[in-house]
Amino acid sequence: MNGLEISPFIAALPKVELHVHIEGTLTPALRWRLARRNNVPLPYATYDELLESYNVLYNHRKEVHGDNGAPTFLETYFAGTQVLCQEDDFYELGMAYLEKARDMNVRYAEPFFDLQAYLPRGIAAATVLNGYMRAQREGAERFGVQSNWIMCFIRDRPVEEGIATYEAARPWARIPGGHGLFHAVGLASNEYDRPPMLFEKAFQMAKQDGLHTTMHCDVDQKDAADHIHEAIFDVLGGHGTERIDHGLNALDRPELLQGLASKGIPLTLCPHAYHRRQATDVLFPKLRRLWELEGVKWCINSDDPTYMHNVWIDGAMEKVYHYCGLSKADMVQLSRDAVEISWADEKLKAELLQELERFEEKDC
Numbered sequence: 287m288n289g290l291e292i293s294p295f296i297a298a299l300p301k302v303e304l305h306v307h308i309e310g311t312l313t314p315a316l317r318w319r320l321a322r323r324n325n326v327p328l329p330y331a332t333y334d335e336l337l338e339s340y341n342v343l344y345n346h347r348k349e350v351h352g353d354n355g356a357p358t359f360l361e362t363y364f365a366g367t368q369v370l371c372q373e374d375d376f377y378e379l380g381m382a383y384l385e386k387a388r389d390m391n392v393r394y395a396e397p398f399f400d401l402q403a404y405l406p407r408g409i410a411a412a413t414v415l416n417g418y419m420r421a422q423r424e425g426a427e428r429f430g431v432q433s434n435w436i437m438c439f440i441r442d443r444p445v446e447e448g449i450a451t452y453e454a455a456r457p458w459a460r461i462p463g464g465h466g467l468f469h470a471v472g473l474a475s476n477e478y479d480r481p482p483m484l485f486e487k488a489f490q491m492a493k494q495d496g497l498h499t500t501m502h503c504d505v506d507q508k509d510a511a512d513h514i515h516e517a518i519f520d521v522l523g524g525h526g527t528e529r530i531d532h533g534l535n536a537l538d539r540p541e542l543l544q545g546l547a548s549k550g551i552p553l554t555l556c557p558h559a560y561h562r563r564q565a566t567d568v569l570f571p572k573l574r575r576l577w578e579l580e581g582v583k584w585c586i587n588s589d590d591p592t593y594m595h596n597v598w599i600d601g602a603m604e605k606v607y608h609y610c611g612l613s614k615a616d617m618v619q620l621s622r623d624a625v626e627i628s629w630a631d632e633k634l635k636a637e638l639l640q641e642l643e644r645f646e647e648k649d650c
């Protein structure tokens with residue numbers, strides 16, 4: 287991880303994770319085991335070859351750089367989902383993340399899931415969602431990590447397919463009479479020529495059901511700032527989304543920063559994901575600037591840790607701590623901000639804030 291070790295302070299800091307794709311936590315070991323269990327062929331002859339495939343940077347985008355024959359990041363990520371077939375597979379993936387979260391002192395998480403990736407393969411919504419729901423319940427009991435999950439629309443697939451997926455998932459939503467697995471919808475995958483407003487109808491449906499809304503505005507993509515503009519000012523009948531995932535290009539235009547601040551829309555940032563593409567002395571001054579700005583809240587997350595050099599939330603926090611030159615008290619404040627940005631219920635938020643207060647008295 288760029289030579290940084292996780293310090294005892296960052297390891298012990300109580301954490302909240304709001305931007306992690308559950309499919310982006312699939313370890314090579316679990317992928318290998320599930321491929322065998324489900325007779326899914328992998329394009330790697332040996333486990334070492336599979337491990338090696340995780341070392342690639344996946345920096346190029348076909349629309350921008352042309353097809354160089356290598357898979358893009360998202361192609362690699364979706365290839366990983368092929369080994370997930372049975373309810374137990376989804377359960378084990380969820381439990382593996384929540385156990386790892388416990389080990390990193392993550393107390394609460396809001397993992398994304400891509401149901402839409404499985405339905406075209408003939409996997410029933412119930413198979414996926416019952417597996418994740420068992421993990422949600424057991425992970426809270428066994429590991430003490432509470433979670434509310436987020437269903438993402440896959441934005442480079444047809445909008446109507448996303449809406450049909452939402453309808454299939456609805457019984458597992460946190461709505462009256464629902465199972466309570468997920469409490470929000472998001473927007474992920476390739477945003478090239480797929481702005482947030484295309485999904486207005488889908489977001490309106492979820493909002494009417496009382497769910498929260500968030501959307502990816504990935505960093506330095508084509509039209510990134512325009513997508514942020516739509517997410518703040520246009521979506522949901524002009525009310526705007528409740529949160530933006532990434533959204534770092536808001537720094538490019540003053541009206542975007544003003545919009546985030548005035549509407550109280552926070553950013554879930556994933557510093558290591560950007561550090562793969564931006565130099566240290568370019569990226570971290572931007573985060574430092576965002577830290578010093580009044581009014582725009584943000585928090586630190588991992589995104590897709592197993593496909594991003596195995597850097598998890600603790601590694602992402604260590605980078606911000608070290609390269610932004612923040613104090614211990616600043617890092618506690620970032621954890622506090624994550625609690626406030628989260629959609630945990632008020633009781634849990636109060637408990638987490640109390641724990642952070644005790645931690646600050648003892649460790650800062």
Ligand code: ADE
Nearest residue numbers: 307474475476502589590
């Ligand atoms: N889905 C999973 N990981 C993603 C990422 N890093 N960007 C956009 N969509 C994603």
Ligand code: ZN
Nearest residue numbers: 305502531589
């Ligand atoms: Zn993401």
